[in-house]
Amino acid sequence: MKFWRTLARLLGALASAAFCASxxxxxxxxxxxxxxxxxxxGSSADANVRVLAEKLRDVLNTTVVVENKPGAxxxxxxxxxVRSAPDGYTVLYHSASLVINPWLVKDAPEPTQTLVPIAQVASTPYILAVxxxxxxxSVADFVAYAKANPGRLSCSSYGVGSPPHLALELLxxxxxxxxxxxxxRTGFAQAFVDLTLGQLDCAMDLPANVMQHAASGKLVVVGATAPSRLVSVKDVxxxxxxxxxxxxxxxxxxxxxxxxxxxxxxxLEEAVRSAIADxxxxKNLATVGMSPSTAVTRDEFTKTVGSDYRRFGAIIKATGIKIQ
Known part of the structure; x- marks a missing residue:
């Protein structure tokens, strides 16, 4: 009898916990x-999310605050x-560097195990300019020049292990x-100066950084890392x-x-997708050269996170990239 009473109390506790969670x-x-x-x-990511937060307040009908925790x-x-309560009241806004960090830094959170994707907000290709x-x-010219002059071309990105750096390594x-x-690490402004002085040959960077200088005639945009031509950079x-x-x-x-x-x-996904469509x-995303991910489902975003995690890990291992 004692066993059955104990089992009944346990089942009752589990049912109560499930009811509370529901x-x-x-x-x-x-x-x-x-x-x-x-x-x-003040960063571009911070500016993007603050505009989104204003819309999320309306959609969720609750207070939404933005908390900056920069570093590393x-x-x-x-x-x-990752360490917060899994109740939806603390969420993360991050970029593709989230799936790169675990391959470069010890003890970085492994995103496919510790986090759940909610919704993709925006995306952007990277631009190769010389x-x-x-x-x-053209890209063909670039490859031919590099093969004729192995190791002589120098190409910038905004950091070791950054997505544009990995795009360069994949190419x-x-x-x-x-x-x-x-x-x-100081950004494209200094890289552009060195490009114009002939101290640097090419750059792999964000469209918002590169395209504004293309009209000067000092840079030639030769290709984008997107899977297909995008409206935002339709001529590339x-x-x-x-x-x-x-x-x-x-x-x-x-x-x-x-x-x-x-x-x-x-x-949360429904709220974010509604906010993105505002x-x-x-307009804010277009200003910084980002394409809104209004048609990307959570399942598709989850697959992207997983595939990028594996693919970036493979190229980092193959090339021996390390953060000094």
């Missing part, structure tokens, strides 16, 4: 939702969300060429035509801690 999910959200941004206040290439903020004096006018691997990577051919393995699309999106109830994740948000 009730909490049904009531979500009934308090403040905090969006953790692992980048500094976004790992401090990501770690804070200084005009080289006479390179090098696909084309069988040698190009020296030069990281510019895609590298994938000849090198499909070099497709790299940067993305940003929301994540919740692993274990967050599916119903809560679904409500004209103010669309």
């Amino acid at each position: 009730s909490a999910s049904a009531a979500f959200p009934d308090k403040t939702v905090t969006i953790v941004v692992p980048f500094a206040a 290439n976004g790992m401090i903020g990501a770690g804070a969300v 200084r005009s004096e080289l006479g390179i006018r 090098k691997q696909s084309a069988g060429i040698q190009v020296v990577h030069v990281p510019y 051919p895609v590298i994938s035509t000849d090198h499909p393995d070099a497709v790299v699309t940067g993305w940003s999106g929301f994540f919740a801690p692993a274990g967050t109830p599916p119903e809560v994740v679904r409500k 004209p103010t948000v669309l």
